[in-house]
Structure formats: structure tokens, C-alpha cells
Amino acid sequence: MPRPRPLTNLTSARPTTDYQQLTPRTPHSRSGRAEEGYTEFELQQLNENDDDYATETQQQAVPLLSSSASDSFPSTGYRHRGDDFQDEDKDRRAGKLDFNTIMTRLPLVMGGLVAGFLFILVVFSYDRPERLHRYFGAKVPGNSSSPSESSAPNENTTSSIPPHNLISYANYTKFPLLGSEYRNECHKLNQGFMSHGKYWEPHETGMMDVAHHESNSDYMLPEGQRTAVCSSTITYQLDGEVGLLADLALMAQAAALARDQNRTFLVDDTYWNRGKWTDHFQNVRTRQPGPERGCRAPPAEELVACPRLASFQVVNSRTAKFHFGHGFEDAYEDAYAHQLNRVRPMFDAALISLQQTIRPNAENAALIRAVRAELSEILSLHSKDVSPYLGVHIRRGDRRPASWSFHGGYVPTSDYVQSAEDTWERLNPGKPLTVYIASDVPSAQREYLELSDSRHTAFSLSQSKDSKVQALASPQEYVQKEFNELEKSQRIRATRGMIIDFALLSGLWAWKDEITPDATICTLSSNVCKLSAVGLGWKKAFGEVDKMGYIDQQQKGWVEIDQKGQIVPVWEPFELFT
Template structure:
């Protein structure tokens, strides 16, 4: 056992503590006096990594001294920061400039100050030809060189719109142009309303898209005076008659229509006249491109107003409140507006007030315009007297007479609304049975006249009008009297009888065609056209809607005959019949109701529709 150190026996009683800076560790630990340390040695540890020898006061420090931050002198410029700020400023300027260019392109120049004169106070410059696409808005200094509505700015910087029809434009415009202009009017008016609501001016004349506000629209005459549109002798030339001033307001009805039938055009014509009279407008009729030829070939001239027609460029299809309005089949929705927006015609929920308004307008037009040409009118009068004489009971008290039942049987390309017959036609026996039931109901009672009622029943008659010549020969309507015999639609059998014998050598003629089956649009458009020419036109896509080349004089003559026959049929039925049986799907049936009058046709029930339980429809379909 090794000896121990006994401190109690020493002469020193105080313990000496080493100062803190003195390292009590042996120098051998740094000098490796016991040999090198290795990873395999049992004495290897990490102390040499944790503890380092004290720094020598005479050697430099192993770590670099920390530099003290130096103060930057005031006014010193850093180049990189200057470049960065310059790039940011340049970007802001470029974005602002591009935005200004885009806004100027979209909305034109800024509105002038109150003291600055309006730039459009001077006449607009002639327009340059423009290329445009659907949905595009175009700005230019002058009005365009094609008919279109445009957006302009008044002297106070408020956006307005008008309709520009360049000088030299034909009148009337085509149906496609009128249809396109009516669409553009709604779009441009909406665009104007948007600009006004956002406080934008539009000093350039612009084509826009988008309502129909009266306060936003500038009529042509005011637009010319303000300098929005061109003026000049050629531009202002119109149909002014000698000794008559130009009408303050007018409505011109264009008879052109893609519908081969005459009934719908006639209904619109009558309603347009009633509308013009109601609004105090002078009324004019244009038959330049009417498929039936001249209006005076069928009717007597309309009543002449005390003023002359306005210049053609002032006659606008839209808006509805334009001073001089043009109406046609292409502008029906604009002209008649809400009058044509009724319930589904295949339902019974028709607004009676709306229908009666249409009826009253059409009735006023009928009273003023339905005057057949002199020859046809004289024939109708004599034919009506002849039919009325047939139903008078001879030697009766008080001139007793039978009941005259008129039947209008429309076939051809007009099919019934009744579901079970929608792909065919109403059976002819329904017409005959309805007529007999009406006669039985009239006289099948013991009246005060006794035997005279029976005689009146025997003198009752049926007056028949149809577009199908085979209907007159049917067994179901045997004994019926033709409404008129002045112009007949012949069947193929009748035409062949008039042609020479085919066994005899003669000059070649086209194969005969008749009206079996009724009136068809394709047959109407090809009247007076040879078979080869009709085939070529069909293959070329022309003529189907009355378009293509202008019809020949012979074609117009044949079409006029068809129209005259149709008008005389209606006139005789309306004047000679006490009750009329027809199908409301045919426009001719609706015209007959107008010709009878609301009281007789509707209130008294003398207009009988056998095509379902539908009422009078007017222009609804």
C-alpha cells in the first residue's frame, strides 16, 4: 500500500490556490510525451480537439480581426442602385403610355373642356373602306361607306348613336342588310348606353355593338345638321313631289319577302298601316322587288298622303322611334315589337288584349287598303250578289234566306297545328260535317216561320275556296259552290286537255304541271321558268327564296294571276258567307276573321276554327 500524504503535520497551515490563468494541466498532454496518439490507441480521445493551448502573447491571432463598420459619407452614389431605380421608372412610363394608347383606341380622344369647341361641329370626312369582323369595334374619323348604325359624340362629350346610309345606296336595301342593321342597332344602342353610364365620350365615329333608348338616338336629319353625317345635293335628294312638303314622319312598307305565300305579307301590311295611322305617320308602299309584281296589279293604289316621301337615306329600319321608318318581313320584330311576343301559339294561353290590339290594327289596314283592282272588284261584287240570290227563299215572308257557310281549305305546304294531322292535312269530311252541323243548328227547331225554316235550310249553301283544285272534285264537299271562277288554279289533267295531242308531231313544250296538292313555294318560285332553267337554278342554289336573277315579265304575270285568284277567293268568302269554317294554321283563315270583324267573328262566333282549340293568332306562329 503506497504511503499517503499527511498534511496535518506540515508547518504550513494555509492552502495555496493557483491563480485562474495558470493551467494546471501538464505540458506532456500537448507534447505527446507518451507517444503519438492514434485511432487504435486505447488512450485516444477528443480532448485535443476541444481544448487548445493558450494563445501565446507574442504570436498573432489565428482568426482574422473583425473589421469595424465604416461610416458612408453623405452624398455617396451607388451605381447599381441608380440603374435599378431607372429601370423601374422606365417600366412605369412604358406601362402608362401603352394603357393610354389602348384607351384612346377603344374610347377615342378625351372629352373636350366646356370652353373647347366640339371637333365634330364640322362635317365629317368621307369614310375609308374598312375590314371588320364579328365582335370587332372600329373607330374612324368619318362615317363608313356601307349602311350601318354608328356611335358619335355630341358637343358636350356624351355618346350618342345614329344610322348612316351612304349616298347612292339603293332603296330598298336587301332583306339581309335590313336584318343585319336591326341586329346592329340593338348592339350599338347598348354600347352607347354603356359609354354614357361610364362617362366616356367618343369623338371618333365608331362602329360598336350593343339598347334602344330614345334619348341616345340622333335622327338622320339632326345628325346631318350636327355634322355627324355627310350632306349635299346628291345625298339629300329624295322622292319629293312637286307642290308637297316632305312628311314630318312616315312609315314605308316594303313588300319584299322570302315567303312565297301572300297571306303573311298581307297581314303585316294591314297591321303596318294601322300602326302608322295610330302614330300619325304618313304611309307608303314599296313594291320594287315584290314577288307578285306591281301592287296595283292586284289592288288599287293606297290612299295618298298630303306630303311626299322623305329621302331614301332617312328611311331607317331601326330604331322603332325613328322619324321615317321602313317596315318589312325582315324588320317585323322591330316594327311591331311586343305585339309579336305572345305565348306559344300551340297553347290556349293567348293574351286576349294583345290579340285584340293586333286585330284592330289589321282591321284598320283592311278597311283602307283592301280594294281590288277595278276588274276584279267588279267581278267580286257580281259574284257575291249571285251567291246571295241563291239562298233567298222565294215567296217567303220578309225575304227569308238560307245560311251561307264559307269553307277555306288550305293544303299545299301548310300543315295543320292539330297533332294527329301535323304531317298531313285536315280530312275534307271535317269541313263538310262542320258546315252541315252549323246549318242544322240554325234551322233544326220549330220557329215561328214553320215550313219556311225548312225551305231556308234547303236554300242554304256552301261556298268553297281552296288552293288545291282536286278539293273541288271531292265527294266530301260535293255540291259546294266555288267562291270565284274568274281565275282557277288548274290541275295537270286540265292542262293536258288544253295541250295538243302528243301523237301528232308538234313543237316541243315542257311537261305540264298542275296545282294538285295545293300551293307549294317551290312551284311558285319556278312559275314561268323552263324545266332546264329551273333545274340549273336549283343546282346553283338560286331562286329558292325569290333571290337570284330578276324574274321575267311572264313570271311576274303568272304570279300576279295566282295572287289575284287568292284575293278574290277571300273577298267572296268574306262578303257572301254568314259563317266561315277554316284552319287557323293558314294565314288566309286569320285574314278572313279580320275581314269579318271582331264582333261577327269572335263575339258572335261566326269564325269557326277546326284546327284544334286555338284562337285567332295574328302574326304569331
């Protein structure tokens, strides 16, 4: 049967009537061409013309429908390939584009990674060259002269420390170093990333120390006896940068560490601005001999401030922050206690050190006994039985209160008077009050008596009958930076007076049946105040501390009138300096 001939005798003009039925147009009605047969611009023009009916006589350029047998009907059009062809084709093109993009940019990415790695190596080579040597197995250069860099031991030294962990002080010529120089060496060692291991764990790169001389094994004394150098020591260096009680508080903890680690405890007074240690205290070697009785102190050039596991560790007021900070607290606090109870181990350690290791020499001990005897006579005048007394420490000079309520000034003397009366009435109601006043202000005693209307009996070094004791009273306010300007004899005398004041305020170093204070009034900003609590003892200072670490407000004898218990913990064992 022959195929019908396509209709050609038709017009696409708009009919005169609106009710004539029209054949719907499809996307394939334009001469049988699918949309892909047009360019994007042509399709855009066609879409715009589809809505253009400005003239009713607009002519149709091509038939509405085209026969599939026509040559103009595409054999492989959109419908022939399926509706999903376009999406699949786009996916293939997108995947090909992503792969090409990745391959094009891959060299740039690899170059950036290599550049970053080289930058890290440059930083390490400048900051931590010993790590590069260790990681890559390179030999440590032996011509370095920087104190912070490692150096191999020479022919006169022996050491089991790996060469890359040797500490060199080659740039220094005078030993022992100053406190600030030891601090700088600690800064170099502890800069950058810090590992938070246990307190006595080695450095992250292993054991570190200086090279030790072979001659340390023996030493020929003039008498012909041979004395070996101590194998392990902790030395407290009196650097002359802080007050007496600030040093004693830190020294007490250092001596406790030596006992804990079974190391010999030593004191270095090379740079002390108060004379020699033995001018005021007994030799610590006799009080705390350590595991190697009679061993010789190590050479000064072998003292190491950091790390603490070095054979001959040295601690001073400037390096204490590296050893008595958070790591020390984590290791020696009572982790299962609360507030004040957490620091009980440090309190007990300081008390042992002050009772056994740090004791006044014979001269100072005699002066302390004389002052106690004189105060005892005053107390006996008011009672048949020797009554206790109360200590008051009034600090001025360069020690400002920590509380904001006293910002820019000092705690008023009237606060001391009121606190003394309240404390005495709480602890010893009805008994006459006798106060021992210790102060760096010569007029403090006079101010106190004026404000108390002579209701209190007061005593101080300046009131002693002994002229030698009177001469030990503080002549002026204590300012640390001005202390070195005094003559050496004046500094020694002021130090001796402070030792006696501290003994009377705290009750430390008292012999049997000697009087001690029932309470002490002071301000926390002073290290005299901190250690006075230790001298009083835990129970007398804080009363019956409950399980939550709160002070017994009725029985406490340590009365701090600066912060007034508003900080936690209410007591600290020492002060750290920068």
C-alpha cells in the same frame, strides 16, 4: 431564517409497493423548465416517454420538484406570463401574417383589375366604338365604311342627330335594300344588351337615324310645282318573301301605327313578286293620306328599318319581328283584359286598315262583286230570301297543320265537312247549306262534295260561269319557294284569285246589301284564316266573348279546326318570320 436545503438524497425509482403515495408531476417539474423551454421535437419525445413504463427500475433524471430559488427554475416562464399569453401571441402572429399576405398579393389583384378593364375596353372598341367615343369625348372617325358604324354627315346632308348616332348604309349601292339586308341591319343595332323601355322610347344611346339630304326640303316637279318630302313616314315594303295574306296582316298593323303616330303611310313594291301594288289594290295615299297630304315619298336611301323612331321607317316581313314582338304587344294589347280580350285593340286596328286603307282596285272590286252576285243567285234557288252561306278554306301546299294530331300530314277533308255541318246546324238549323270553297288544291271541291254525299251546295271560282273568273282558280298547290318560278302573268293572276277568295271567305269589301258569310271554317296555320276572323267582325267571329276572354261556343262564326281552341290566345293578328 435560512432556507431549507433541497432534498437530493432521493431516488425516483418505482417503489416495490403499489400503495406508496407519489407526488404528482406537473408540466413544470422537469428541472423547472416550462414547456416553452423545449423544442417541439423534445416535447413529442417526452410525451411518448411519459407512458413508457416497461421497466420498473426506470430512473428519474431530475427531481420531481425544483425549488423556486434554484437557478434552474425559470424566472419568466409560462405561469409568470399568464395562461392567455399563448393565444394572444398567436393572434398577433396571425394578424401580422394576414397583413403581410395582403400587401404581397395586392399588386397581383390590382393587375388583374386593370387587365379586366382593358379587356372590356377592347370588346367595346370592337363591338360598340360609338359608345367609347361618347364616354371619353373622342371624335368619331370619318373614314369608316361599315354599314353598322356611324359616319358624320357630308356637305350635302343636314341632320340634328349627333354624329355618333348617325346610321350609315355606305356599303350598299342599291336602294331600297332587300328585306334580308334590312333585317341584318336591325340585328346589328339590337345585338347585345337590350333595354326594355317603352315601345316608342328612343334608343339607349339617343335618337338614331341616317343623314338626310338638304334637297329633301323641296323638289321641282316637271309642272313647276314644288313638293316637300314627307317629314315622317312608315313604309311597308313588299319584299316578295311571304304569301299575300301574310303581308296584308303585317301591313294592316303598320298602317295602324302610322295613324297612331300621325305619320304618312306608304307602300314600296320594288321587289314584290306579284306585280305592282296598284295592279291589285288602291293607292294607299288616297285611302290614308296622312297629316301631309300630297307630300313626296323620301329617297329610298333614307329608309331605315331600325330603330322605329327614325324619320322614314320601313317595315317588311323580315324586320316585323323587331317591331311587332313583345314590346308591341305590351304597348297595344289591353293589359287589363284576359286571353282573347287582350288582343281586341289589334283586331280593331286591323279591321280599320282593311276597311279603309287596304282596298281592292276597280278591276278586282268588279270581279268580287260579280262572284258575289253569282253566289247570290245560287242561294236564291233554295229560298225565297237570300240565305247566308258558309266559307271553307282548305289549305295544302307548304302549310302544315300546327297541331301534333295532324303531324306530317294535313287536316283531312272530312274534318272540314263535319265542322261545316255542325256549325251550320248550330247557327242556322233547318236551312239548306251552301258552301263557298276556297283552296290551293284544284281537287278540294270534288273531295268535299264526295264526302258530303252532295248534301251541300258548293261553289268556287272554278265553277263560275264567267271564263275570266274560272281562270283565276288556283291551278296547283301553293308553295312559296316555287311561286317565283311561275311567269309574272301567272303570279298576278293567282294573286287576283286569292284576293277574290279572301273577300268571299271573310265578307270584306262588301257593298251594302251584298251577301257575306255567316261563318268560316279554316286552319290557324294559314294567314287567310287569321284575317278571315277580322273580316267577319268581332261579334260574328267570336260571339259574346265573356270577361275572361272565352269564345262563345254557341254563337261563334270563326271555326278553327287545327288547334281547335287549345292554345291561348285562340286568335293571332299576324305571323312573324325569321
